[in-house]
Amino acid sequence: MGWNRKILRVDLTSGTCSEEPLNMEWAQEYLGSRGLATKYLVSEIDPRVDPLSPDNKMIMATGPLTGTMASTGGRYTVVTKGPLTGAIACSNSGGFFGAEMKFAGWDMIIFEGRAPKPVYLHVENDRAELRDASHLWGKSCWETEETIKHELQDPLVRISSIGRAGENQVYYACIVNDLHRAAGRSGVGAVMGSKNLKAVALRGTKGVSGIRDFGAFMQATNAAKKVLADNAVTGQGLPKYGTQVLMNVINEIGALPTRNHRDVQFEDAGKISAEAMHEKRPTDGKPHLVTNAACFGCTIACGRISEIDKGHFTVKNNPKYWGASGGLEYEAAWALGAANGVGDLEALQYANLLCNEQGMDPISFGATVGAAMELYEMGVLTKEQIGLETPFGSAQALARLAEMTALGEGFGKEIGLGSKRLCTKYGHPELSMTVKGQEFPAYDSRGIQGMGLAYATSNRGACHLRGYTVASEVLGIPVKTDPHVTEGKAELVKAFQDATAVFDSAGICVFTSFAWTLADVQPQLAAACEGEWSMDKLNEVGERIWNMERQFNNAAGFTAKDDNLPPRLTSEPAKTGPAKGMVNHLDRMLPEYYQVRGWTPDGVPKPETLSRLGL
Amino acid sequence: MRIAFKLFASLSDYLPAGSRDNRIDLDVDEGVSVAELIRRYEVPERNAHLVLVNGLFIPPAERSRRRLQEGDEVAVWPPIAGG
Numbered sequence: 137m138g139w140n141r142k143i144l145r146v147d148l149t150s151g152t153c154s155e156e157p158l159n160m161e162w163a164q165e166y167l168g169s170r171g172l173a174t175k176y177l178v179s180e181i182d183p184r185v186d187p188l189s190p191d192n193k194m195i196m197a198t199g200p201l202t203g204t205m206a207s208t209g210g211r212y213t214v215v216t217k218g219p220l221t222g223a224i225a226c227s228n229s230g231g232f233f234g235a236e237m238k239f240a241g242w243d244m245i246i247f248e249g250r251a252p253k254p255v256y257l258h259v260e261n262d263r264a265e266l267r268d269a270s271h272l273w274g275k276s277c278w279e280t281e282e283t284i285k286h287e288l289q290d291p292l293v294r295i296s297s298i299g300r301a302g303e304n305q306v307y308y309a310c311i312v313n314d315l316h317r318a319a320g321r322s323g324v325g326a327v328m329g330s331k332n333l334k335a336v337a338l339r340g341t342k343g344v345s346g347i348r349d350f351g352a353f354m355q356a357t358n359a360a361k362k363v364l365a366d367n368a369v370t371g372q373g374l375p376k377y378g379t380q381v382l383m384n385v386i387n388e389i390g391a392l393p394t395r396n397h398r399d400v401q402f403e404d405a406g407k408i409s410a411e412a413m414h415e416k417r418p419t420d421g422k423p424h425l426v427t428n429a430a431c432f433g434c435t436i437a438c439g440r441i442s443e444i445d446k447g448h449f450t451v452k453n454n455p456k457y458w459g460a461s462g463g464l465e466y467e468a469a470w471a472l473g474a475a476n477g478v479g480d481l482e483a484l485q486y487a488n489l490l491c492n493e494q495g496m497d498p499i500s501f502g503a504t505v506g507a508a509m510e511l512y513e514m515g516v517l518t519k520e521q522i523g524l525e526t527p528f529g530s531a532q533a534l535a536r537l538a539e540m541t542a543l544g545e546g547f548g549k550e551i552g553l554g555s556k557r558l559c560t561k562y563g564h565p566e567l568s569m570t571v572k573g574q575e576f577p578a579y580d581s582r583g584i585q586g587m588g589l590a591y592a593t594s595n596r597g598a599c600h601l602r603g604y605t606v607a608s609e610v611l612g613i614p615v616k617t618d619p620h621v622t623e624g625k626a627e628l629v630k631a632f633q634d635a636t637a638v639f640d641s642a643g644i645c646v647f648t649s650f651a652w653t654l655a656d657v658q659p660q661l662a663a664a665c666e667g668e669w670s671m672d673k674l675n676e677v678g679e680r681i682w683n684m685e686r687q688f689n690n691a692a693g694f695t696a697k698d699d700n701l702p703p704r705l706t707s708e709p710a711k712t713g714p715a716k717g718m719v720n721h722l723d724r725m726l727p728e729y730y731q732v733r734g735w736t737p738d739g740v741p742k743p744e745t746l747s748r749l750g751l
Numbered sequence: 752m753r754i755a756f757k758l759f760a761s762l763s764d765y766l767p768a769g770s771r772d773n774r775i776d777l778d779v780d781e782g783v784s785v786a787e788l789i790r791r792y793e794v795p796e797r798n799a800h801l802v803l804v805n806g807l808f809i810p811p812a813e814r815s816r817r818r819l820q821e822g823d824e825v826a827v828w829p830p831i832a833g834g
């Protein structure tokens with residue numbers, strides 16, 4: 137059956153943990169993880185709730201394939217109302233934590249209320265208890281993991297925690313598990329911090345039982361693994377080069393947002409690329425990259441483990457950072473690098489380590505630094521206000537601001553507000569490169585038109601993981617489309633959005649979709665889960681999840697006006713590269729998108745759309 | 752005429768000695784096609800997945816028709832993706 141059929145509900149206010157059966161009717165309609173947790177959230181909270189108040193809830197959820205033999209089946213999702221955006225927040229993480237939740241016998245954990253003092257949740261199979269975390273408050277994610285493992289005398293316990301950023305409610309604080317995997321976006325770590333919940337420590341020894349047809353499941357997962365192994369992207373490209381291989385591609389096509397999107401190409405892109413990670417450094421003769429790494433059950437292994445140059449100014453007096461650790465991935469390398477004009481790979485890795493250590497989303501952090509650097513160059517922010525000089529390209533400024541933000545010191549508190557609040561506070565909201573308050577990832581939509589629509593309509597604010605049309609528009613997966621045209625992009629964006637919702641809700645990694653289509657996922661789900669799991673049903677589930685998230689956002693106060701892009705992208709043409717002279721034509725795509733979705737011209741799902749989807 | 756030839760990721764092994772930063776600047780005859788250039792450096796055709804000239808995608812069917820011009824930058828990748 138894929139599901140454990142069991143939910144853990146944790147009332148932080150009263151300090152009680154209780155068990156509930158999983159709503160199996162909902163599981164048939166929303167599958168698991170992202171979809172099912174969102175269904176619970178929207179059924180239990182007022183959409184207008186203050187995200188950082190005790191009335192908001194936070195759900196950690198697995199999918200039916202989490203913890204199973206399915207490749208990449210280690211994913212879990214954190215669903216809540218996000219403080220960065222005020223929209224639905226849904227952040228997905230790999231590592232081993234998700235599978236452990238399944239092994240302990242639970243499908244999801246719902247946190248509600250606020251603990252009177254810092255606590256952490258300890259779950260050992262059926263037993264769950266809240267423990268005092270006063271001694272952990274103020275510690276980093278890394279120290280928290282170590283301390284909990286030590287005090288439980290269990291090196292195999294799997295831990296998700298917040299660092300100082302989550303405690304300080306940095307608007308883009310994340311939740312870090314297994315040292316360097318994170319539910320990264322939209323500030324889910326700030327919600328956890330607002331609840332005085334420092335960590336969740338899980339230990340499960342039950343394995344996953346109840347697969348509907350075990351023989352068929354093994355056959356389906358083996359066949360699907362072969363597809364991943366035989367595919368040049370998932371079998372060779374991602375394990376060897378990681379996601380960062382995109383740095384040169386996206387720069388070459390003129391869609392690498394640079395210096396807060398002032399430019400679309402970065403002169404130092406090569407220095408922060410996957411290829412550079414493989415090159416021996418002149419300083420110590422070692423390459424930055426040590427090895428690749430895999431999350432639970434993953435046969436792709438795109439993860440990067442690197443070693444920083446011990447002599448670099450950022451760490452030469454700080455041996456704590458000398459060991460091999462996670463990074464750099466493409467998004468982090470872009471946000472910490474090109475977005476600020478910084479081409480120093482070691483400085484980027486240092487900032488990335490701080491993000492992992494104290495639990496901050498490197499995309500939103502890096503992009504906010506980019507905005508602050510632009511405000512500084514314009515003279516709106518001064519050295520006196522910030523406490524240091526922050527011109528574009530300054531590795532020193534990046535490193536120092538990362539320290540200040542991670543620890544909540546001085547101007548770091550302002551960087552912790554995120555780009556939208558920062559730019560608005562200093563009188564230049566138009567310089568915030570965000571949608572619905574969330575910072576863009578690493579693709580400039582002037583050169584990749586479909587991504588403009590994907591960003592504008594993403595239910596969690598600007599994001600590449602809700603509808604990654606880059607796959608089609610740039611990489612030719614599954615078919616190549618022209619990144620410079622708007623025709624056909626409405627359908628393309630919808631198709632990517634709906635399919636991604638299914639991948640996320642199944643409990644697998646969306647990177648499988650570089651080789652798999654839903655037709656590869658369907659036999660795995662059909663063998664694992666009770667009920668009928670046809671392609672038609674999966675497509676409908678994806679669309680249902682998308683519309684449910686949209687309805688929540690509409691009820692939270694969002695309107696079609698929020699399906700927008702900053703004026704820089706729609707009125708300042710790209711200065712160089714193949715997209716030179718182009719802006720994003722969201723205005724041409726959006727009405728068509730609403731139509732394709734079965735929404736009114738105001739972006740509201742029509743009654744017939746809702747009834748078709750059973751919403 | 753002068754052009755730039757760039758090979759990325761695993762294709763960088765096919766670049767001749769003397770190339771730096773995944774790139775070599777070359778003197779080639781007028782009228783050489785994209786496909787000829789790729790063949791000349793023995794990049795297996797199935798590995799030349801993403802082929803860009805000045806950042807614009809050249810579909811496989813057009814690679815032998817597309818003649819290079821002075822100053823063109825040809826960039827080639829094997830199948831790759833990220834996110």
Ligand code: SF4
Nearest residue numbers: 230431434436438645
């Ligand atoms: S593809 Fe990468 S991110 Fe996805 S599960 Fe595997 S290692 Fe983790």
